[in-house]
Amino acid sequence: MSEQQKQIDAHNQATNEFIELANKMVNEHGFDRNLVSAAMMAASGVYATFIAAGNQGFLAENGVEKVASMYKNNLVYIQKRKKEDLEAQGLKPKPMAEIQGDAENPTSTDGDKD
Template sequence: DTPSRDEQILSMIDEFVAVANRLKDEGNDTDLVNAAFMLASGNYATFLAAGNQGYLKEDGIRKIAEAYKHNLTLLQDLKKAQFNPDGKN
C-alpha cells in the first residue's frame, strides 16, 4: 500500500512542524524559526528552478510567490473546513 501524494505531503508537513517545534522548544523565538523556514523553503524552491549556481529573475520570483499563495490558500481552506465545518463565523 503506497501512500497517496496527499498523504505523503501531510506526513512531510508533520515532520517540518516537528522540527520547527523542536527549534522553538530549544529557546528560539518563533518569529526567528518562521523566518528560517520560509527562507529555507525559498532556498529550496530557487534550487529547483535554477540549480545550485543560479538565482531567480523577477519572473521566477513571481511564479514561486504565486505557488506559495496558491498552497497557502489551499491550507487555509483545509483549516477552515477542519475548524469551521458548518461554515459559521
C-alpha cells in the same frame, strides 16, 4: 493505493516532519517562534530556488513571481482547510486580518544587508 494517494501521504508526512522540527526548535532549543517561521520561509525559498535553478543559478523576476504565486495559492488553500476544520469541530473561526508586528526582510547570514 494509487500513486496520487502515495504522493499526498508523502507530502503530508514531510509537512508534519517540518512542523515537528519547528516545534522542537521552539520548545527544546528556545528559538522564538517568529524567527523559526521566518527561517522556514527562507529555507523554502532557498530550496525552491535550488529546484528551479540549481546551485549555479538564481530566479529571474518571472521565476520569483511564479514561486510567490505558488506560495500564495498554497497558503490560501491551507487557510480554507483550517477554517473548514475549525467549523467541523463546532468552533467559530476567527479570521486574523494582519500579522502582528512589521514584516521585515531578514539580513543575510553572510553579513551582507539588502
